[in-house]
Amino acid sequence: FACPSAPGGANIAAGAVVCVESEIRGDVTIGPRTVVHPKARIIAEAGPIIIGEGNLIEEQALIINSYPENIMPDTEGVEPKTMTIGINNVFEVGCVSQALKIGDNNVIESKADLGKNVILTSGCIVGACCQVNTCEVIPENTVIYGSNCMRRVQTERPQPQTLQLDFLMKILPNYHHMKKTVKGTSTPVRN
Amino acid sequence: MASLLQPDRVLYLVHGEKKIRSSLSTLYFCRYCSELRSLECVSHEVDSHYCPSCLENMPSAEAKLKKNRCANCFDCPCCMHTLSTRATNIPAPLPDDPSKTAMKKAYYLACGFCRWTSRDVGMADKSVASGGWQEPDNPHTQRINKLIEYYQQLAQREKLERDRKKLARRRPYMPLAFSQHTIHVVEKYGLGTRLQRQRPGAPITSLAGLSLKEGEDQKEINIEPAQALDEVEPLPEDYYTRPINLPEVTSLRQRLLQPDFQPAGASQLHPKHKHLLIKRSLRCRKCEHNLSKPEFNPTSIKFKIQLVAVSYIPEVRIMSIPNLRFQKECQVLLTLTNPVESITHVTLVGCEEGDPEDINSTAKVMVPTKELVLAGKDAAADYDELAEPQDFQDDPDVVAFRKSNKIGFFIKVVPQREEDGDVTVSFKIRHDFRNLAAPIRPSEEDDAPTEAIWLTHHVELSLGPLVA
Numbered sequence: 299f300a301c302p303s304a305p306g307g308a309n310i311a312a313g314a315v316v317c318v319e320s321e322i323r324g325d326v327t328i329g330p331r332t333v334v335h336p337k338a339r340i341i342a343e344a345g346p347i348i349i350g351e352g353n354l355i356e357e358q359a360l361i362i363n364s365y366p367e368n369i370m371p372d373t374e375g376v377e378p379k380t381m382t383i384g385i386n387n388v389f390e391v392g393c394v395s396q397a398l399k400i401g402d403n404n405v406i407e408s409k410a411d412l413g414k415n416v417i418l419t420s421g422c423i424v425g426a427c428c429q430v431n432t433c434e435v436i437p438e439n440t441v442i443y444g445s446n447c448m449r450r451v452q453t454e455r456p457q458p459q460t461l462q463l464d465f466l467m468k469i470l471p472n473y474h475h476m477k478k479t480v481k482g483t484s485t486p487v488r489n
Numbered sequence: 490m491a492s493l494l495q496p497d498r499v500l501y502l503v504h505g506e507k508k509i510r511s512s513l514s515t516l517y518f519c520r521y522c523s524e525l526r527s528l529e530c531v532s533h534e535v536d537s538h539y540c541p542s543c544l545e546n547m548p549s550a551e552a553k554l555k556k557n558r559c560a561n562c563f564d565c566p567c568c569m570h571t572l573s574t575r576a577t578n579i580p581a582p583l584p585d586d587p588s589k590t591a592m593k594k595a596y597y598l599a600c601g602f603c604r605w606t607s608r609d610v611g612m613a614d615k616s617v618a619s620g621g622w623q624e625p626d627n628p629h630t631q632r633i634n635k636l637i638e639y640y641q642q643l644a645q646r647e648k649l650e651r652d653r654k655k656l657a658r659r660r661p662y663m664p665l666a667f668s669q670h671t672i673h674v675v676e677k678y679g680l681g682t683r684l685q686r687q688r689p690g691a692p693i694t695s696l697a698g699l700s701l702k703e704g705e706d707q708k709e710i711n712i713e714p715a716q717a718l719d720e721v722e723p724l725p726e727d728y729y730t731r732p733i734n735l736p737e738v739t740s741l742r743q744r745l746l747q748p749d750f751q752p753a754g755a756s757q758l759h760p761k762h763k764h765l766l767i768k769r770s771l772r773c774r775k776c777e778h779n780l781s782k783p784e785f786n787p788t789s790i791k792f793k794i795q796l797v798a799v800s801y802i803p804e805v806r807i808m809s810i811p812n813l814r815f816q817k818e819c820q821v822l823l824t825l826t827n828p829v830e831s832i833t834h835v836t837l838v839g840c841e842e843g844d845p846e847d848i849n850s851t852a853k854v855m856v857p858t859k860e861l862v863l864a865g866k867d868a869a870a871d872y873d874e875l876a877e878p879q880d881f882q883d884d885p886d887v888v889a890f891r892k893s894n895k896i897g898f899f900i901k902v903v904p905q906r907e908e909d910g911d912v913t914v915s916f917k918i919r920h921d922f923r924n925l926a927a928p929i930r931p932s933e934e935d936d937a938p939t940e941a942i943w944l945t946h947h948v949e950l951s952l953g954p955l956v957a
Contacts, residue, residue: 423604441603443603448740454608
């Protein structure tokens with residue numbers, strides 16, 4: 299379905315809870331049941347960002363689709379790359395994510411730093427303060443932890459934070475103003 | 490500049506078996522011997538055992554039985570963090586009615602840091618929150634226990650023979666019958682529970698034990714010698730060709746923390762019980778008085794006895810250093826703080842030529858010759874606005890400022906060496922010390938209740954590099 303994009307380029311689906319104090323710049327699509335806390339920043343500089351449903355983006359998290367370092371913004375012939383983020387991911391407080399492709403059920407803990415060339419599959423946990431800027435695909439269910447970014451594989455993926463999401467979707471509107479969502483086209487208007 | 494307050498800038502010299510130079514914050518002061526003591530010239534004794542996560546106290550006998558491990562807490566085998574117990578609801582058939590299912594709680598262990606769970610190694614969820622988790626048994630336990638028993642018996646027999654020999658020779662000199670070597674043999678295989686230091690004049694308890702043992706018929710323990718095998722298990726065929734699954738390989742640290750099994754694969758890493766920590770008390774070796782005795786309660790960080798040096802000895806600290814130039818006189822500002830509540834008189838004396846304690850100084854220092862007077866520490870001074878400021882006649886060339894129990898004073902430093910290292914100066918500080926611990930002798934004259942003795946300490950300061 300084609301939704302008319304809301305002013306400012308942000309395309310927030312119905313059912314998503316996005317606080318007004320968050321900064322959303324560029325062409326960003328946010329799926330339903332996603333919660334974006336105040337002071338979170340989603341910046342689509344070098345291309346659009348598509349965020350799936352059920353994600354939790356906490357305060358001071360920065361999701362940025364930035365230009366590669368050696369390319370100036372004005373250069374022609376640079377194709378905009380889309381950043382896709384799957385469902386049920388958690389971006390904890392203060393994390394920075396520039397990864398172009400993030401799968402489902404990942405947890406990016408506080409102050410973690412994901413580089414541009416990393417691709418997260420599903421069920422990965424990037425520990426607090428871990429910097430992952432290698433050029434690789436992180437296999438499923440990997441846990442990156444510790445000051446040396448040790449890795450291990452866990453047997454089960456982290457659970458989706460449904461309880462937390464439900465709680466936040468009820469409580470956040472009591473204390474913050476929300477950004478306007480696009481009306482869903484699920485029920486066609488009858489003439 | 491916080492770097493001037495670092496503890497290793499000002500070192501005090503401790504006269505002990507070894508000459509140790511360390512900062513005042515790490516030293517103790519024995520007020521019975523009136524000397525500084527460092528950690529190396531006191532004896533350390535174990536006071537109590539406690540678990541660092543559940544803060545549960547444990548008597549020493551029980552700790553020894555449990556091999557110094559806590560009964561309730563576990564360590565993550567992967568990252569050595571403390572494991573926490575988590576609960577999930579699982580549907581389970583009711584015991585009365587197998588067709589209906591009810592939600593029962595199942596508990597598993599999980600690590601908050603590396604996300605390891607007990608399900609990763611195949612440990613089933615338990616139905617009780619604590620006490621259900623068992624460590625796997627070591628297959629060699631029986632053999633090891635038998636070996637330990639045999640060697641303990643051997644050690645005891647050796648000790649008895651040694652004591653018998655000593656006694657036969659030295660009958661008239663009973664108190665010195667047991668040498669240090671004997672005690673060491675007892676400790677050899679863990680027989681004795683505590684190191685019994687020989688105190689001169691203490692009654693000998695082992696003598697009584699000797700006579701009893703002579704009559705007893707001890708059980709003979711025999712062990713089979715270990716068998717050497719000719720054949721070794723062959724390596725699997727694909728040992729060299731099989732690709733390594735790196736997340737499955739355990740690190741050396743993970744492996745060696747489980748010396749029983751030393752598993753090579755991460756799927757065999759079982760959690761171990763948490764290691765206990767100890768609280769220790771320190772005792773002066775010369776006068777046998779306690780210098781530091783912590784409280785018994787693991788949750789309390791206070792001390793029953795705390796004879797630390799900072800509460801008895803005036804502390805020298807560096808306040809500001811100008812640019813130090815080779816062979817040019819510079820003025821360094823130091824502070825002196827008085828920790829006691831009475832007025833203290835401090836005299837600084839430079840080190841003489843050929844002073845055996847003065848080995849590190851690389852500059853000449855001129856200390857103020859006059860006696861510095863420090864006011865007592867008054868805890869209520871901050872709140873008492875009506876207090877009159879005490880009038881000390883301070884020479885402004887020597888004393889820069891004065892603030893309650895602290896003064897700032899100048900010393901002149903002339904760096905003598907042009908090399909790369911830090912400029913180090915040393916001098917002696919002589920102050921009066923009132924010993925409040927000594928018993929008050931009933932004196933006929935109406936003397937001051939405590940007499941002051943003069944203590945001298947050798948202080949070394951590290952002033953930083955030369956400026957070109």
